[in-house]
Amino acid sequence: MVSKKILSVMILFVMVVPVGITTNFLNISGNDVPLTMEQKSRQAVGDVPPDNVTIVVDVMRLRTMTVNCDDPGLYFKIFINGENSVWMDQVYNGKDIWFEWPTAAATIPYDVNKTVIIQIEVWEEERGQDIQCDLSKEKGPYEGGKTITIFYDLKRGEWTGDDYLKDGNGYGHCSGFEDGNEDENDCEIWFDIYQWGDSGWWGNEDRLTYWEKVHVYGLNGSKNYGNVDFNGDGIPIEWEDKYGFDPFAESNASEQDPDNDGLTNYEEYETSKWFSDPFAQDIFVEVDGMQAKHPWEKPYTLPKESQNMICNPFARHNITLHIDDGNL
Incomplete structure (x- = not known):
């Protein structure tokens, strides 16, 4: 009778233990590899790489x-x-x-x-x-x-x-x-x-890749950090990461002007909707116009064709000329 009890316990042990073990492994390319503590914690909050x-x-x-x-x-x-x-x-x-x-x-x-x-x-x-x-x-x-x-x-x-x-x-x-x-x-x-990622565009407004978030910045790979300014220099993480600046550095990159065009990095960021670049020279020019004297006349503004012609000589020297005629 005793031997039967021992046998039943042994059978139960063999059946149960492997199930407990396999829950601590991650299948990668068909091989069972033990999960690290970081991977376990990320799985617990649903932070896993996208498929x-x-x-x-x-x-x-x-x-x-x-x-x-x-x-x-x-x-x-x-x-x-x-x-x-x-x-x-x-x-x-x-x-x-x-x-x-x-x-x-x-x-x-x-x-x-x-x-x-x-x-x-x-x-x-x-x-x-x-x-x-x-x-x-x-x-x-x-x-x-x-x-x-x-x-x-x-x-x-x-x-x-x-x-x-x-x-x-x-x-x-x-x-x-x-x-x-x-x-x-x-x-x-x-x-x-x-x-x-799998969550669509609304899940990655910060432009960061999953790998960058986890392995470079130590962030939650599934969280969106768009418009977050980690070092308080007025520039969000997505802009600094794109152009190679450290978004966690204590040094204030916002006052730097690496391309010597007179625009600081903060000003380059502020004008980035017009494609300013911290490593390529930009020139902004304001052009004033005049309202026409009569309602049936066109206003006096710099024609678009003329603006296009003016931009070309600057483009030959890799300089982007931005003409503000009231529409920028």
Whole structure:
């Protein structure tokens, strides 16, 4: 009778213990690896890496430089890992176009060791055959010399390639003038690249990647820190992180002027909605106009075509001229 009791206890032990053990393991690539205390605590609050992320290419402004048509029809081709990922096949008319919504996106598995290849093209509609506009610093009359090619790091949310941080022309800013040839339907473009997690855009307004939050800043990877100023310098974490400043540093980066354009970092942040860059020179000019004498007359303002022409000589030297005619 005693031996039967011992046997039943042993059987119960064999059946129960493995269940308790497996709850302390995380399956990674098919291998059972013990969870660290940090991983256990993050699981407890629901802070786990996303299964997928959506890579967003957000084109904010497109300005023609040597496109001859008075009212060109322009459209995008944006490839993310080889797939054309433009949300809407739309033609935009004008020589200086500002956009309200992201242009392209693609959802991919979340793997911090992967690099995403992004290519941005702008085309002008023409009867018979459309013409590709030049956006790139690369030389050549064909697609390779006109397309922007970007290598986006899923881990840090940074990119290199035809555009990179501190390249002298602005992070997320490319110009067809950079190759020295101004006769290739040249345009300049301002854009941003970031990623959304499983929760969508509203869960990542701070632009930080999950890996950055957890491994660089020691934050909750699933929490949104948009507009949070951790070091009290008046600049939120998303701007400082994007441009390589430490958002937790005690030193006051807001008073620095690394590009020597007369704008402090705080002023660069304040004017960032017009794409100011702390490592590329910006000039802001206010132009006053006059109201017309009679209601049927147009007001006396600097024509947009003239503004476009004035900006080009500055663009040749990687300087962005911002003309405030009352619409900035």
